[in-house]
Amino acid sequence: MADLATYNFAYLDEQTKRMIRRAILKAISIPGYQVPFASREMPMPYGWGTGGVQVTAAILGPNDVLKVIDQGADDTTNAVSIRAFFQKVANVAVTTKTREATIIQTRHRIPEETLSAGQTLVYQVPIPEPLRFLEPRETETRKMHALEEYGLMHVKLYEDIARNGHIATTYAYPVKVEGRYVMDPSPTPKFDNPKMHRSEALQLFGAGREKRIYAVPPYTDVVSLDFEDHPFEIQHFDKPCALCGAEHVYLDEVVLDDKGGRMFVCSDTDHCEDRREHGHAGEMLARQEAAE
Amino acid sequence: MYVAVKGGEAAIANAHQLLADRRRGDRSLPAISIDQIVAQLGLAVDRVMAEASLYDRELAALAVRQARGDMIEAIFILRAYRTTLPRFGMSVPVDTAAMKIERRVSATYKDLPGGQLLGPTFDYTHRLLDPSLLTDEPVAEPLRRPVDEGSMMRVSDILSGEGLIEGDGQMPQDHVPGDLTREPLEFPLNRDLRLQALARGDEGFLLALAYSTQRGYARTHPFVGEVRIGTVEVEMDIPELGFAVSLGRIQVTECQMVNQFQGSTKTPPQFTRGYGLVFGQSERKAMAMSLVDRALRAKEFGEDIVAPAQDEEFVISHSDNVQATGFVEHLKLPHYVDFQAELDLVRRMRAEYETRAEAEKTGTMREAAE
Numbered sequence: 166m167a168d169l170a171t172y173n174f175a176y177l178d179e180q181t182k183r184m185i186r187r188a189i190l191k192a193i194s195i196p197g198y199q200v201p202f203a204s205r206e207m208p209m210p211y212g213w214g215t216g217g218v219q220v221t222a223a224i225l226g227p228n229d230v231l232k233v234i235d236q237g238a239d240d241t242t243n244a245v246s247i248r249a250f251f252q253k254v255a256n257v258a259v260t261t262k263t264r265e266a267t268i269i270q271t272r273h274r275i276p277e278e279t280l281s282a283g284q285t286l287v288y289q290v291p292i293p294e295p296l297r298f299l300e301p302r303e304t305e306t307r308k309m310h311a312l313e314e315y316g317l318m319h320v321k322l323y324e325d326i327a328r329n330g331h332i333a334t335t336y337a338y339p340v341k342v343e344g345r346y347v348m349d350p351s352p353t354p355k356f357d358n359p360k361m362h363r364s365e366a367l368q369l370f371g372a373g374r375e376k377r378i379y380a381v382p383p384y385t386d387v388v389s390l391d392f393e394d395h396p397f398e399i400q401h402f403d404k405p406c407a408l409c410g411a412e413h414v415y416l417d418e419v420v421l422d423d424k425g426g427r428m429f430v431c432s433d434t435d436h437c438e439d440r441r442e443h444g445h446a447g448e449m450l451a452r453q454e455a456a457e
Numbered sequence: 458m459y460v461a462v463k464g465g466e467a468a469i470a471n472a473h474q475l476l477a478d479r480r481r482g483d484r485s486l487p488a489i490s491i492d493q494i495v496a497q498l499g500l501a502v503d504r505v506m507a508e509a510s511l512y513d514r515e516l517a518a519l520a521v522r523q524a525r526g527d528m529i530e531a532i533f534i535l536r537a538y539r540t541t542l543p544r545f546g547m548s549v550p551v552d553t554a555a556m557k558i559e560r561r562v563s564a565t566y567k568d569l570p571g572g573q574l575l576g577p578t579f580d581y582t583h584r585l586l587d588p589s590l591l592t593d594e595p596v597a598e599p600l601r602r603p604v605d606e607g608s609m610m611r612v613s614d615i616l617s618g619e620g621l622i623e624g625d626g627q628m629p630q631d632h633v634p635g636d637l638t639r640e641p642l643e644f645p646l647n648r649d650l651r652l653q654a655l656a657r658g659d660e661g662f663l664l665a666l667a668y669s670t671q672r673g674y675a676r677t678h679p680f681v682g683e684v685r686i687g688t689v690e691v692e693m694d695i696p697e698l699g700f701a702v703s704l705g706r707i708q709v710t711e712c713q714m715v716n717q718f719q720g721s722t723k724t725p726p727q728f729t730r731g732y733g734l735v736f737g738q739s740e741r742k743a744m745a746m747s748l749v750d751r752a753l754r755a756k757e758f759g760e761d762i763v764a765p766a767q768d769e770e771f772v773i774s775h776s777d778n779v780q781a782t783g784f785v786e787h788l789k790l791p792h793y794v795d796f797q798a799e800l801d802l803v804r805r806m807r808a809e810y811e812t813r814a815e816a817e818k819t820g821t822m823r824e825a826a827e
Contacts, residue, residue: 201641211783245465335798
């Protein structure tokens, strides 16, 4: 009991890494296809990014620079915790700058800055199966993918429009990859879907609890499902970021007081800070400076 | 003025420091030792070993202490350790007929070879709070009888002697037992994998499912053929030696459930079986497991699948408490990006609704004026 455990570089043993890398290679070869893999118990709970952590651990090398975000931010608690984990078990360089990172692990967002060739975006995925809420059985959904039987999904989207006048899916919005597999982009807001299309970066998706890995290789077509008369569209915000003045970015709503006061700020904290450093100022920042 | 929340790192460190403080509790009291947990909270330790799939009392006790007595947290800690261990081989099947028995009861026979042995059981205790346990009063030594070296015949063997119960079942010669900790599960499962999943499944979940079968959701007419608790020898084949060597003894609880009979024009009627085997002393779990195992064999016997306990994909996908707790509790992680997306849509739909309502109102007013 004395000598409890010494851990390998990036926590996982090399056998396990090899197994995960094989799954990743298969996933890259069949874009959008969910590859079963022997997911391990990780020292953080299922549902908290164990899939993403295993993918990152399997591809991480000593020269990599790692960025971890949750909700677009580097400083959310779970992002802090996962970053600290890799600093501890792999001693790799970490950054908050999107463009400096070689590997970016993310939950719920794609950075605003366009990713470039050589970068890898690792998504944490809770439910990898886009058809799950239409058909709870894995045995059935695998069959549906094999037969390319996606009618059910279109019916769901149609029913949304019939009932609500809108497609009521705002995040985890289903996409078709390279004209074949319907894929869950993980619970990113649909605002981020267009960024996946023909991205220069490699996109890897890890679902630990559900034991699936899938991938979108660079320059792959990723098309959000829609109808000719109801084309896919992303969210638009009425105001720019209150701190950096950015437009056409995804914003978080912050409640300021109990009198209905609200402000909207960039969800991507690195993007926001970068803009402010370059002299951009939003309404709130300008007002504060004026007050000083 | 809004300030972006920073300092998550410091907050996490402080929270963990506070957790360590709460775990230790009142410093004027002596800390509880691992030995004490092993000796005096043995059944908690057993549950952690069983559901973590790791037979090590000290480590399980450490996990219980580290988890402040939260069983699922302790199971999780021990599992996360287990997964880092190399797998260097596979034992030969343990022989539970050769078990050194501490408890063995059968509900199907009044008496049987080896007899009924109550052992250390809560059964027939009156559940009255015991004031003598408030203080450390001396406890009398238990009575012991001479060790019976003979093995105690299993009830399933008694019945199968007459052909009244299905046999142990055969796997194909070249069948390698699956390992759900090394391979992703793919439904439908073979029974070996299914039993593995049940053995590490959540006690409470299996108990509830087993209970549901008794209340009519896939009734299986069960009798406890026997429950036995004791130690069995674990042996492993060493290829270099050409024979099996003993690795030591472990305590297990085994339950053989005797269930409703089956027969057809080809096979004479005979009882069927449900099986439960769990690390340590855990009768409730072993019994629940055997009921659920039998219910899950519905397809094998051509029974109609009408209840949750018979649905393999449903049962096995949700029996793992480490997975379940992780995913349920992950809901407390920030989801504000997705929530923002929903807020946006609901606001937009409300705006459209109000415009429509307004248009209708002006429409009616105009009609009235006309």
